[in-house]
Amino acid sequence: MLLTTSASIYAQDLKGDAKKGETLFKTNCSACHALDKQMVGPALGGVVDRLKTEQNLGVDWFQKWIRDNKALRASGDKYANEVFEKFNKVEMTAFPNLTDQDIADLLEYTTNPPKAEPAAAETDVNSPEAIKAAQDEKNNSSALLISLAAVGGLLLWLLFRLTQLVNLHRKSGEISALDATRINSIGEFYEKYNTLGKALMGLLALFALYGIWNWLMWVGVYKGYQPEQPIYFSHKIHAGENKIDCQLCHSSAKYGKVSEIPSVNVCMNCHKGISEYKGKYIEEGKSREFYTAEIKKIYEAAGWDEGSQSYTGKTKPIEWVRIHNMPDFVYFNHAQHVVAGEQTIIKAKKVDVVCKACHGQVQEMDKVQMANNFTMGWCIDCHRTTEVDMTNGYNKEYYQKLHDKLKKQYGGETKMTVDAIGGLECGKCHY
Template structure:
């Protein structure tokens, strides 16, 4: 009896060890590390809770075990080299490949077994999301404070208006008294005799003071001419112009928060004359996988649902069926409102400034800034302003001829560039002899003020 009990206890211990081992297959994975690895390697094609390009991966370990009786070894093989797994004749691997339109999954031979265990642990037990900064709450608090301040300001304005009305009433009463006094004086004989000697018409007044009148008219004509000239000079100058676009696009989120390089979307700015408006397929490169906004930054007055709704507008324009993960072929052009537009008689080449003048423009711009916060790190910002801080893009500068000329007069040519150093060597030597050793070559010295450079 004692022997039976001893063996019974050993059996229980063995079973408990086996169960604990089976339950801890994924305790060896770190879900937090897995989350980082998942974001780096998987989010372009997968999400935990829905199908994107590939299937939803939430609970994939349990699902695979229940539906296909496959363990994690199969997942390791699939993730590291799914192509080799399919080539080996694995039935389920080929079924998955056929099911998802023969879309070839990337191979990840660089991931270690531990990395894959971390990822699988994340798909099985994702850690709770850290509470994002409640920008909406902050915005609400800001709105409450703004409402309180507005109420105080309104109360102050009401008091000022009451005081002003009292003052006006007092002034009107005082004027009434003065008018009565003037009426009495008008009726006196002394004033009647004085009035007979005064000028009683404008023509007589002008005849007496004709030179003064002509001078005033000439001065008014001069002011009017200056006003018309000044108005003509500012035609086509739209600094601060920030039109509403058909799809809300925040450069602060894309270029600021997510650090997306300007030239990823505006690729022709570096090698072409014009910096084109990106086509919808450029948007879909990212938003085919990013179907809803989950970022921490939220502009005051908006919420995540608003940004997600704008992404759906991109899908509608591109003809993308999110449920089927396929294009329908029905597209709708997006009618963007152009912000920066040079006149037809002006030649401006983006490549010339972005490539040849990049370092020179950045250095010259930063040298003029007294506040370090105003300095720039990308050449685009010299003309377009700090786009990465703008929710709604606006024209940051005047873009007048004088503005361009001033830049050409103050921007030094980059002589560290091997081509410029050799090409302008003789000019540099000549300027040193003429103006001294410390002289610098600015853009105007190499033809930057020639009319034919910009007008043709």
């Protein structure tokens, strides 16, 4: 959105409020503009004086441009058409709802943006309070050292006294008689406790076999697996804070066997116009600058030049680390589960999106991790507990006879679950 003019050249007696203008700018303009750099549209910092000097344009021109730039271009306005051609013929959104005061506020913000509040001053190390605190810390350290020295001295005295007592008993012969009853080697110990030793060895062997068996049962089970990715992607920001639907990025999940990793052009659909992070949510240990730097990695992969707002053709593949990966002997179809499960799984598992039944609360994950075991037992348990939606017209007609049979066999309150319609057949998953 091309905004220009300053309070000094207003034709109207309207004084702009930079604070209000900042709010309006963030709401209406920040997707395409910044004050200090070119994005989809030009940088707007200081643009008022620049266009007044270079084009001799006043407030009336800018009001026409902001409210309906298409009509202004159609009128034959030279500069309006030059701007349109320069920025790749990207048509700016019209804002007919903005009042003269709103525009004055926006223009004031582009000319005199509010200064950031200064950081709190650091504590003066030479202040009386700082000197007193340092002295107190020194006194505490000295007291601690004296206490430790006293405890050390007491322990040394106790050791000396115990040595004296042992030597006294050795002279009396009591220690020598006690030594004669002691076991001095492992062999002597084994001979003395032969039966107990064999029992313990057998018990240890059983524990070892159990440990090996338990380890084998967890081969290929990676619940909690959370690898580092080449570009830090926070699902909490995208799916949680911004409420982006899973299938906007993973579009093949509903119609294909595999839910593919989105290609970089999917990322650029949004990030072509979002070059820096300005959200409120910041993960502990991270910063807005950190998230912005990760966006730049997307640009590098896509070959996007921010300055010219064009692709260079020099692309770089993003080597994502796969998290969920079924073994080769397992058949799993995303489309089958997403389409059929949108009703059944949501009702049975009490989740709002079917994806969460397997992948967990992804919208709360900064770094995605494997949320479940994905063992055969886990899948079977899901099929045994997930109800088929019998209010669905197709299911009600197709499974009615089977449902009546189950009710007759197990009682009138019997629910139709996935295992009853073939969910436990080996050939469904193994072929």
